[in-house]
Amino acid sequence: MIRQHGLVSSAAGLIPFAHLGWGYRDRAEFCARAAEYIADGLASNEWILYVGAGSRAALRAELAALGFGEAVKSRQILAAQPDDYYTFVPGSEVVDPEATVAKGVARFEQLLASGCPAFRAVVDGTVAAVTTKQRDALARLEYLVEKTMSVLPASALCAYDVSRLGPAAKEMICLHPVVGKGVVGFRLYPQQDAGFALAGEIDSADADAFSASLQRIWPLAPGDELIVDAYGLDFVTHRQLLELDERARAERRKVILRTDQCLVAQLVEVLELENVRVEATPIRGQ
Known part of the structure; x- marks a missing residue:
């Protein structure tokens, strides 16, 4: 499975598969990178999950404003809230890494069985990374996700709001083999052998x-x-x-x-x- 690594200045052209960490400073920047990433996925006939805070209706409207209304209607793009994507430890806002990965793999296996060639996710993980305890769990999830995706036809853009998280955003963004320039200078991620x-x-x-x-x-x-x-x-x-x-x-x-x-x-x-x-x-x- 060919996968990319390094520093990039946009989310476009990461084909066929890449796990990208991006720090954004406003919603316009997030949407610009998401649009680049989604466009590549649609061009490859991939199924796409779009995860963010807010209602599903608001997320679908955001996707339509980006020019992806038809793909949303055909359900090639699915808008989801954090609770749909993550599994949280009961009674908390801390993700359960193993349960989240298991849920994601099960969803992906269903897609493959239905004839989908590949899967791509755009995830705004900010709400799950606010506290130190949340980041402890989310770091484990990022590591497990990369290990899992490295052997599957799957990609993800994991975005974090630098204006909200401050320097702590670096702790999440660095855990990706591909990172957007300008936020953190190093990368730490699982590697074969x-x-x-x-x-x-x-x-x-x-x-x-x-x-x-x-x-x-x-x-x-x-x-x-x-x-x-x-x-x-x-x-x-x-x-x-x-x-x-x-x-x-x-x-x-x-x-x-x-x-x-x-x-x-x-x-x-x-x-x-x-x-x-x-x-x-x-x-x-x-």
């Missing part, structure tokens, strides 16, 4: 987001030896490497950073890290 991948640049502006994301994703990558695919990691400071070392030491684990970046290997050597080592290979996969 590794516990997770680290890509992009982690500087002081994103240090807190990295710490929060590492804390949440760390337990999802089991084993005494944690392999981190860092081939796409262009810049990292000593602080992040020390965090990895300290967390590994506390749990008696070893971290193996696979990278062709000399800077990372040099930092690990200078810092004399005992629980992090680098496997330096010039070509990925060798």
